[in-house]
Amino acid sequence: MSPASPTLPRVNDFAAPVAQAPPDVPATGSAGEPAAEPAAEPAASDRPARGPSLSPSRAADFLTCPLLYRFRVIDRLPEPPSPAAARGTLVHAVLERLFDAPAPDRSPAAALALLGPEWDRLAAAEPELTSLFADETERAAWLAEARTMLERYFALEDPTRLEPAHRELAVEAVLDSGLRLHGYVDRLDVSPAGDLRVVDYKTGTAPRADFEARALFQMRFYALVLWLSRGVVPRLLQLMYLGNGEIVRYAPDEGDLRATQRKIEALWLAIERARAAGDWRPKRSRLCDWCAHQSICPEFGGTPPDLPSAHGAGQADRSGRPDGRVREADYGM
Numbered sequence: 166m167s168p169a170s171p172t173l174p175r176v177n178d179f180a181a182p183v184a185q186a187p188p189d190v191p192a193t194g195s196a197g198e199p200a201a202e203p204a205a206e207p208a209a210s211d212r213p214a215r216g217p218s219l220s221p222s223r224a225a226d227f228l229t230c231p232l233l234y235r236f237r238v239i240d241r242l243p244e245p246p247s248p249a250a251a252r253g254t255l256v257h258a259v260l261e262r263l264f265d266a267p268a269p270d271r272s273p274a275a276a277l278a279l280l281g282p283e284w285d286r287l288a289a290a291e292p293e294l295t296s297l298f299a300d301e302t303e304r305a306a307w308l309a310e311a312r313t314m315l316e317r318y319f320a321l322e323d324p325t326r327l328e329p330a331h332r333e334l335a336v337e338a339v340l341d342s343g344l345r346l347h348g349y350v351d352r353l354d355v356s357p358a359g360d361l362r363v364v365d366y367k368t369g370t371a372p373r374a375d376f377e378a379r380a381l382f383q384m385r386f387y388a389l390v391l392w393l394s395r396g397v398v399p400r401l402l403q404l405m406y407l408g409n410g411e412i413v414r415y416a417p418d419e420g421d422l423r424a425t426q427r428k429i430e431a432l433w434l435a436i437e438r439a440r441a442a443g444d445w446r447p448k449r450s451r452l453c454d455w456c457a458h459q460s461i462c463p464e465f466g467g468t469p470p471d472l473p474s475a476h477g478a479g480q481a482d483r484s485g486r487p488d489g490r491v492r493e494a495d496y497g498m
């Protein structure tokens with residue numbers, strides 16, 4: 166399945182050998198107005214959150230359900246890890262580590278051999294993960310599915326033929342309004358010609374239309390941030406669905422990214438209005454099936470807690486991906 170435009174670059178454009186570093190590009194500025202100084206590599210994860218900020222995950226939350234956004238950003242309610250989210254974290258961790266090895270050694274066997282150590286590392290960082298499974302049979306089935314996803318990855322791509330420029334890259338850019346956009350890109354490839362390919366691994370299955378729209382919004386968000394911070398429109402956005410072995414590719418252009426920026430700005434305005442009014446409405450959808458907060462959601466007969474006293478304007482969205490922590494489940498299920 167691919168909604169990509171006919172101007173799609175060939176996949177081989179990104180085959181090894183590739184540049185290890187991005188090309189020199191202008192620094193952060195508004196879309197179409199790159200600043201004059203060369204950009205330093207963003208290190209969003211190293212900096213304290215400041216000012217209003219938004220990640221693609223939280224933007225998608227508000228679009229999905231304003232009350233879910235409130236629970237996650239304003240109330241900061243904990244969400245128990247799920248087996249699906251933990252498996253996604255594990256598979257992502259293995260795929261990140263796989264590229265530590267020299268290209269010829271990136272075999273399916275090498276990837277599978279990383280499963281055990283990476284699981285140990287994740288479980289050490291988050292001990293509650295070990296209680297996700299009722300018994301060893303359940304854990305073995307869960308692990309078998311992670312293995313299958315890694316095998317599917319090798320059917321989609323040959324990692325011996327590419328050299329990612331970045332893995333788990335923290336990216337950020339600040340709009341003229343002061344809103345900081347930030348997020349983590351699973352992988353960024355840079356071709357010898359300087360073209361950027363943004364790669365995201367999805368551990369759900371087939372991307373039904375609404376889930377795919379959510380995933381592509383996330384990818385356009387990243388593409389916008391990269392355009393603003395590097396002055397280069399990514400040539401290709403690539404979603405790799407490891408649950409069913411599909412790839413979705415999309416070639417964005419400046420018009421796409423300007424539209425994405427307008428959408429994000431309008432979305433932020435809506436978030437600020439909801440915050441000012443204290444009006445965070447539930448929006449029931451199929452995604453409620455994955456929501457950890459049904460018991461306090463009016464749509465399911467629950468009552469949300471009182472809003473915390475400090476929920477004023479400009480609150481930062483602190484969503485991030487600190488090393489060793491479980492990722493959110495992607496909804497492509």
Ligand code: SF4
Binds near residue numbers: 457
């Ligand atoms: S259960 Fe559904 S409607 Fe309620 S907060 Fe969660 S996503 Fe929103």
